[in-house]
Every structure is written in C-alpha cells, then in structure tokens.
C-alpha cells in the first residue's frame with residue numbers, strides 16, 4: 001500500500017478525498033492536515049462532514065495535524081493537496097522541497113512551464129516533465145496538478161476530436177454551486193437565478209485546455225494552437241458541470257464519426273479510470289446533471305446532442321465537478337504517479 005497524506009482534508013474537496021481514499025485498494029491514509037484552527041482536533045470534530053455517504057470510521061478519530069512537512073509521518077509516499085490557492089503555492093513548495101511528491105487540485109501554477117498538468121487518459125506522458133522540474137527547482141519531490149473542473153469536463157471530448165483538425169472552440173458552461181465551495185454562493189444569490197460570471201474560470205478553460213492538448217518534446221510542453229473561448233455561468237444545480245461546446249474542425253466528419261470518436265477514445269488501466277471514459281447519449285436531452293453525474297462512479301465524461309451548426313460541431317458534455325473535476329482527478333493522477341514509478 002502507498003501511504004498518503006491529504007492537505008486541506010477538512011474542506012469540501014478534502015472530504016471527497018477522504019471518501020475516495022478510504023475505499024482505495026492501493027492507498028492508505030496516513031495523515032490529515034488542515035489549518036491551525038483544526039490541528040489537534042479529531043477529524044470528525046474538525047470537519048463539518050457534508051458528503052452524501054457517512055464519514056468513514058477509519059478517519060473519524062484521526063487527529064488532524066498542521067499543514068507542515070514536519071507534522072506528517074516520514075513514511076508518507078504521496079501527498080494530495082486541496083488547499084485554497086492563496087496558500088497552496090508556499091505550502092506545496094515546502095512539501096516538494098522536503099522530498100514529497102504532491103498531487104494537487106489547487107489552481108496555482110497549473111500554467112507553469114515546468115509543472116505537469118495531467119489528465120491520465122489524455123496526456124499521461126506529460127508526467128516526464130517532472131525531470132525538468134527537478135532540474136529547475138532542485139527538488140527531490142515533485143508537483144503535479146490536475147486541471148480546473150470545467151476544463152477537465154471538456155478536454156477529453158476535445159482530445160477525441162483532434163484527429164479531425166481542431167481549430168477553434170467556443171464553450172458555455174452551466175456550473176454547479178458545489179464548485180464554489182459550501183459557502184461560495186448564498187441561496188439568496190442563486191435560487192431563481194443564473195450568475196453569468198465565475199472569477200478566473202474563463203481564462204482557466206482557455207489556457208489549461210491548450211496545455212493539456214499540447215505535446216511534450218522532452219524538454220517543454222508545446223501548447224496546442226487551438227483557440228478556446230469560454231463563457232462561464234453558475235446555475236442552481238448541486239453537483240455536475242454541464243457544458244455546451246462548439247468545435248470548429250478543419251475536416252468534415254459526420255455526426256456518426258463524432259460519436260464513434262467519443263466512444264472509441266481510450267481509457268487508462270488505472271483503478272479510478274472509467275471505461276469507457278466518454279459515455280455517449282443518442283437522446284437529445286442528455287446528458288443531465290441529476291441523471292448522469294455519477295456515471296463511472298463520478299469519473300466518466302458524458303456527451304450527447306451532437307449536431308452540425310454554422311459555428312461548427314455542437315455537443316453537450318458533463319462531469320461530476322468534485323469527483324472527476326477535483327478529488328477524483330488528483331487521486332487518478334496519484335495512481336498514474338505510482339504506476340509509472342515516480343513515488
């Protein structure tokens with residue numbers, strides 16, 4: 001078993017980490033960290049548990065420790081991070097300097113030249129950038145990121161379309177309230193309403209997509225030159241980001257070709273990787289958040305509604321934002337790091 005620690009374990013994403021890791025066949029939770037106000041408390045007191053399954057017995061009485069490399073056991077091999085991005089950079093660097101491999105969900109440094117930004121089914125080979133990172137930064141450890149939840153929902157579908165000559169993408173999102181965290185939007189703001197702005201989200205989709213679809217040439221990532229333009233909206237669903245995508249392609253695939261490309265897009269042989277990665281629907285009113293967010297245990301991407309339009313091929317896609325879009329994505333990256341010998 002690989003011994004793991006979770007940084008920010010009491011938070012919304014941290015609780016999803018606990019849920020996923022407590023039943024994981026390869027990972028064993030060795031330490032839970034949070035802010036100084038939680039350190040010293042048993043986990044069930046420090047965390048206001050809000051996940052829809054009971055708090056796992058194995059962590060209930062575990063003492064939460066400070067988010068500091070000296071506070072976790074030496075035999076930890078892998079560190080998952082879901083800290084607020086305002087504190088994550090300083091803290092994650094400290095862990096990497098101390099020799100830990102960090103699989104992080106926080107948004108800082110996702111675009112950095114020497115930080116692998118990885119979806120295992122899309123660009124597993126970008127992990128080799130760790131060698132460059134270690135040379136640049138003098139770390140024994142390593143820092144690996146997963147993308148933003150909206151980006152991770154769309155990019156597998158774009159990856160499936162690259163053989164048709166992906167030139168330009170427009171996307172409009174309908175993002176669940178859990179993406180903003182438990183206290184992110186109040187009920188008075190979101191009920192009977194849609195908020196057509198999520199700070200920083202559009203830029204993240206536009207840049208992270210190009211890095212993920214890029215090629216690693218042995219020393220750097222050559223970002224894909226597709227133009228991505230995003231418009232992001234908060235809607236009153238609890239979990240599951242639904243996205244309307246228009247993809248302009250240089251070739252002219254049929255609608256059947258598009259469905260076939262989605263269905264044939266390969267998965268990975270990793271515990272948390274769903275197979276198929278992309279589940280498709282013929283019904284024009286699917287996917288829907290309430291019906292389809294738990295496909296592949298919350299790790300699959302659902303796609304449907306493919307049609308030809310003057311603005312390109314249009315379709316809808318959906319993924320669970322706190323599983324595939326956050327904790328599950330980091331856990332999957334952890335499985336890839338373990339399989340490929342980086343721990």
Ligand SMILES: NC(=O)C1=CN([C@@H]2O[C@H](COP(=O)(O)OP(=O)(O)OC[C@H]3O[C@@H](n4cnc5c(N)ncnc54)[C@H](OP(=O)(O)O)[C@@H]3O)[C@@H](O)[C@H]2O)C=CC1
Pocket residue numbers: 007008009010011012013014033034035036037038039046067082083084085087105106107148149178179180181182321322325326
């Ligand atoms: N919510 C979501 O769906 C998604 C969130 N993310 C990203 O994941 C990260 C975490 O988000 P979320 O779980 O919603 O955030 P929360 O605010 O719910 O949780 C934050 C966690 O970090 C801890 N923490 C806060 N400040 C410090 C500090 N100074 N030092 C050490 N630990 C600290 C908190 O501990 P304590 O309980 O003691 O305060 C808590 O465990 C963010 O970067 C967010 O952008 C990414 C994708 C989706």
Ligand SMILES: N[C@@H](CC(=O)OP(=O)(O)O)C(=O)O
Pocket residue numbers: 085105106107147148149150175176178179180198201204321
């Ligand atoms: N901004 C996302 C959630 C999030 O925290 O994203 P990031 O991991 O890029 O910080 C949402 O609101 O749905």
